[in-house]
C-alpha cells in the first residue's frame with residue numbers, strides 16, 4: 001500500500017510538470033484555432049482550402065481537449081469530502097450517462113442489498129464514474145451492456161486484515177483488455193486510443209480512489225468485457 005502511494009506521488013509530480021507544459025501549449029493551440037477560423041472566413045476561399053482548414057480545426061480541438069485533461073490532472077482541486085450516499089450519487093449522474101452512452105448501450109444501475117455510505121468528495125465521485133463510463137463506451141463501439149452494481153463488501157487487504165468497503169462494479173460487455181493493456185492501464189499517458197485518448201482517465205480514477213482510502217482492480221477478458229472494481233471505505237449506517 002505504501003509503495004502504491006509513493007507511485008501515486010511520483011505520478012502526481014509528473015502530472016504537475018505536464019500541466020505546466022499543457023498550460024503554455026493551450027495558449028498556442030487557441031491562437032492557432034483563432035487564425036484557422038479566420039482563414040475560413042476569407043472571401044472566395046477555395047472549397048478545398050476550407051476543407052483543409054476544417055481538418056486543422058478538428059485536430060486543434062482534439063489538442064484542446066487533451067491539454068485541458070492534462071491541466072485538470074495536475075491541478076490540486078480543493079477536495080471537500082463529506083458523507084455520500086452511493087446510490088443517490090449514482091442516480092444523480094445516470095441521466096447524464098444515458099445521454100453520453102446513446103441508444104446502443106443499455107445502462108443498468110442497481111444494488112443487491114443495503115449499502116453503507118462513504119466519505120468522499122461528491123464531484124470527485126462523479127468524475128471517477130464519468131471516466132469509467134466513458135471508457136466503457138469506448139470499449140463498445142457497436143453497442144452492448146453497461147452494468148453498474150454496488151454493494152457492501154468485505155475484502156482482505158494486503159496485511160490480511162479484514163476491511164469493509166462499498167464495492168462498485170462497472171462492468172461492460174466490450175472489447176476487453178489484453179495482458180499488456182491491463183498491466184499498463186493505470187500508467188499516465190498509456191492509451192490504446194491513439195489521438196483520441198489521453199491515457200489519463202484511469203490515473204485520475206486511481207488517484208481519486210486512493211485519496212478516499214480505497215482501491216481499484218481490473219478484471220478483464222479479451223472479447224468478453226471488462227469490470228472495473230472500485231472499493232471505497234464505508235462508514236457505519238447502511239442506506240435503506
Ligand code: ADP
Nearest residue numbers: 135139176185191192197198199200201202226
Ligand atoms: P484513455 O481512455 O484516454 O485511453 P485511460 O487511462 O482511461 O485513458 O485508459 C487507458 C487504456 O486502458 C485505454 O486506452 C484502454 O486501452 C484501456 N481501457 C480502459 N478502460 C477500458 C475498458 N472498459 N475496456 C477496455 N479497455 C479499457
